[in-house]
Each structure stands twice: as C-alpha cells, then as structure tokens.
C-alpha cells in the first residue's frame with residue numbers, strides 16, 4: 001500500500017494489525033514506538049462516523065521495512081493478551097522440591113506425577 005506523507009514523500013506502508021477499538025490501537029502503536037517502529041493508525045476517525053462498519057476498525061500500519069519486526073512485537077502482545085506467554089513459562093514444583101517446566105508431567109528426580 002502506497003501513501004503520501006505530510007512531506008509529500010511516497011511511503012510504502014503495510015497493515016500489520018487490526019485493533020478492536022481506538023484504545024487498543026493507541027496501545028499497540030505505543031508498544032511499537034517503544035520498539036523503535038513508527039506506526040500510524042488508519043480508520044480510527046472513520047469508525048466514529050460509521051460505528052457499525054467492521055472494516056473501519058483501526059488498522060495499525062507501519063513502513064514495509066518495519067513490517068516483519070512489527071509483526072513480531074504484535075505477536076508477543078497478542079500472546080500476552082491471551083495469556084499464552086505466561087502459561088508457557090509456568091513451572092510446577094514437585095513435593096521433593098524439584099522445579100519442572102509444564103511440559104513434563106512427572107518428576108525426573110523422584111518419579112512423582114505432576115499434581116493437579
């Protein structure tokens with residue numbers, strides 16, 4: 001997608017995320033900015049005028065050169081939002097005191113089965 005910025009330069013932008021509302025769009029733009037990626041939000045003002053049009057949800061756009069990196073940042077955000085990230089890092093502790101990653105269903109040290 002080609003857009004012309006305020007300085008009249010042609011910029012190659014890519015949509016990398018559709019936010020559910022303007023608040024989420026602003027939040028995602030913030031985390032992208034923290035990662036050093038300049039993002040713009042398309043559609044946030046349009047949506048206020050036409051609230052029921054789904055396609056007018058705020059679209060997060062970044063320069064094509066930043067798209068790959070931007071998608072990674074957003075993937076992390078989406079994973080955290082869904083609680084996947086924390087579940088993957090969760091550990092369980094055996095009665096013998098040994099700590100294990102969740103993918104292990106039994107203690108390697110004493111053979112006890114994971115509680116719960």
Ligand SMILES: [Zn+2]
Pocket residue numbers: 094095096097098107108109110111112
């Ligand atoms: Zn054990």
